[in-house]
Amino acid sequence: MLPWLGCANPSSLHALGRAAREAVEEARSSIASCLGARPEEVIFTSGGTEANVLALTGLASRVVTSVVEHPSVLESVPGTWACDEYGRVSPGSFEGGLVSLQAANNEVGTLQPIVPVAREVRARGGLFHTDAVQAVGKIPLPWREFDAMSLSGHKFGGPQGVGALLVREGLEVRPLLPGGGQEDGRRSGTLNVAGIVGMAAALRAYQAPDPSLGLLLRSRLEGLGELTGHPTERLPGIVSFTFEGIGGESLVMLLEARGVCASTGAACASEKSRPSHVLRAMGRVARGSLRLSLGPATTREEVERAVDLVVECVGELRRRSGCTVSA
Amino acid sequence: MYSERVMDHFEHPRNLGDVPEGVRARCVNPACGDEAELSVLVRDGVVEDIRFRAVGCVAALAACSILTEMVRSQPVERAREITVETVIEELGGLPRNKRHGAALAVETLKKVLDGTPA
Numbered sequence: 001m002l003p004w005l006g007c008a009n010p011s012s013l014h015a016l017g018r019a020a021r022e023a024v025e026e027a028r029s030s031i032a033s034c035l036g037a038r039p040e041e042v043i044f045t046s047g048g049t050e051a052n053v054l055a056l057t058g059l060a061s062r063v064v065t066s067v068v069e070h071p072s073v074l075e076s077v078p079g080t081w082a083c084d085e086y087g088r089v090s091p092g093s094f095e096g097g098l099v100s101l102q103a104a105n106n107e108v109g110t111l112q113p114i115v116p117v118a119r120e121v122r123a124r125g126g127l128f129h130t131d132a133v134q135a136v137g138k139i140p141l142p143w144r145e146f147d148a149m150s151l152s153g154h155k156f157g158g159p160q161g162v163g164a165l166l167v168r169e170g171l172e173v174r175p176l177l178p179g180g181g182q183e184d185g186r187r188s189g190t191l192n193v194a195g196i197v198g199m200a201a202a203l204r205a206y207q208a209p210d211p212s213l214g215l216l217l218r219s220r221l222e223g224l225g226e227l228t229g230h231p232t233e234r235l236p237g238i239v240s241f242t243f244e245g246i247g248g249e250s251l252v253m254l255l256e257a258r259g260v261c262a263s264t265g266a267a268c269a270s271e272k273s274r275p276s277h278v279l280r281a282m283g284r285v286a287r288g289s290l291r292l293s294l295g296p297a298t299t300r301e302e303v304e305r306a307v308d309l310v311v312e313c314v315g316e317l318r319r320r321s322g323c324t325v326s327a
Numbered sequence: 328m329y330s331e332r333v334m335d336h337f338e339h340p341r342n343l344g345d346v347p348e349g350v351r352a353r354c355v356n357p358a359c360g361d362e363a364e365l366s367v368l369v370r371d372g373v374v375e376d377i378r379f380r381a382v383g384c385v386a387a388l389a390a391c392s393i394l395t396e397m398v399r400s401q402p403v404e405r406a407r408e409i410t411v412e413t414v415i416e417e418l419g420g421l422p423r424n425k426r427h428g429a430a431l432a433v434e435t436l437k438k439v440l441d442g443t444p445a
Binding site: 246247250253254257288317319320321322 | 385
C-alpha cells in the first residue's frame with residue numbers, strides 16, 4: 001500500500017496517473033479472479049456499508065430483506081423475512097424486484113441459505129443481492145448464482161475504508177454518488193488506490209481461521225453457557241454464547257481488563273443502549289451475550305487462555321449477582 | 328468510556344453479598360435487563376449494614392457498590408436524601424447512556440428503605 005499513498009489520480013492522463021490506474025485495474029482483476037467474477041463486475045466503494053446501500057437503492061425499486069441483516073441494510077430497507085431461533089432466515093413473500101439476504105450473520109455466525117433462495121428468486125424473474133461482508137474468504141461464494149454481492153476489505157485482513165460491490169455484467173445500477181463518472185459512471189469519486197491495492201493483496205493472502213479452534217472454544221464453553229446461532233450451519237471463526245446470571249457489557253469489560261477483546265449483543269453494548277436486533281429476532285434475551293471472533297493468526301494457546309479467562313470472569317460476575325448456576 | 332472510580336468499583340466491588348437478617352429489595356430496568364438487590368439492616372435509625380448483588384452493565388454494578396459505601400453507618404434520613412446526581416458525582420461521572428445504572432441503584436435504595444421498620 002505504501003507506494004500508493006498520496007499517489008497520482010488514476011483518472012489523470014499523465015504517466016503517474018496511468019501507473020496508478022494500472023495498479024487499480026490489476027487489483028480489480030485480482031479481486032475478480034479470487035471471487036470467480038469478471039473485472040467489469042467489480043465496483044470499488046468505501047466499504048461494506050456503501051456497497052450495501054448502493055445495491056439496495058441502485059438495482060431495483062422494490063426490495064425485500066430479512067430481519068437479521070446488518071444495520072447498513074436495515075436502515076435502507078425494513079426487514080420482513082423472519083428467522084428461526086438460530087437466526088436462520090426462511091424466505092417470506094416476494095413479488096418481484098430485489099431480494100437481499102446476508103451470506104452469514106455477523107453477530108451469531110449463522111449461515112443463510114443464499115444459494116437456494118437466490119435460485120428461487122431468479123427463477124421468478126427477481127434479482128438477488130447478498131451482503132457477503134462476513135463470509136468472503138471463509139465459505140464458498142458461487143458468484144454465478146447471484147446478481148450482486150457486497151464485500152469489505154477489513155474483514156479479510158485488508159485496510160478499513162474500502163470495499164466493493166460486485167454487480168452481474170449487463171445489470172444497470174443507479175449510482176449513489178454522482179459526480180466525475182468514475183467506475184463507469186456507477187460510483188463517482190477519486191479512487192482510494194492504496195486501499196484498493198491493499199484490499200486485493202489481503203484477499204489473495206487471506207486464510208480462514210482454523211475451524212478446529214472454533215470447535216475447541218465451543219466445546220470448552222458449552223457447559224458454562226448456551227451457544228447462539230446455528231449448531232452446524234455457521235462461520236467457523238465466530239463463537240457466540242449467552243450466560244445466565246450476568247448481563248450488560250460487564251463480561252466484555254472484565255475480559256478486556258484481562259487482555260481478551262470480545263463483543264456483546266447486549267443492550268448496553270458499545271455506545272448504543274439498544275439490545276441486539278438479531279438476538280431479539282431469534283427470541284433470545286440479549287443479556288449476558290458474548291461474541292468471540294477468531295482470526296487466521298489466533299493460536300491454540302490463545303484460545304485455551306481465553307477459555308480460562310471467560311470461565312473465571314463468568315464465575316466472578318455470577319458471584320456478584322448471586323446466581324447459583326454452576327460454572 | 329468510564330472513570331477510574333467507576334472501573335475500581337466495578338473490578339473491586341465493595342459490600343457484595345447479603346445481610347441475612349436485613350430487609351431486602353430488588354429492582355429491574357426492563358430496557359436493558361439490569362437488576363439490583365440491596366439488603367439493609369437498620370438499628371436505632373442508622374444503617375448498620377448494607378450489601379448488594381447486581382446483574383448488568385458496569386455502571387449498575389459500580390453505582391450499587393459506591394452507594395453501599397455512601398449509605399453505610401449513615402442515619403436513614405441522610406440515606407434517603409441521596410440522589411442519582413450525587414451517586415454519579417461520587418463515581419466521577421457516567422456516560423450519558425449509562426446514567427440508568429445509577430438510577431437503578433438509587434431506586435433500589437429507596438425501595439429497601441421504605442421497607443425497613445421506622
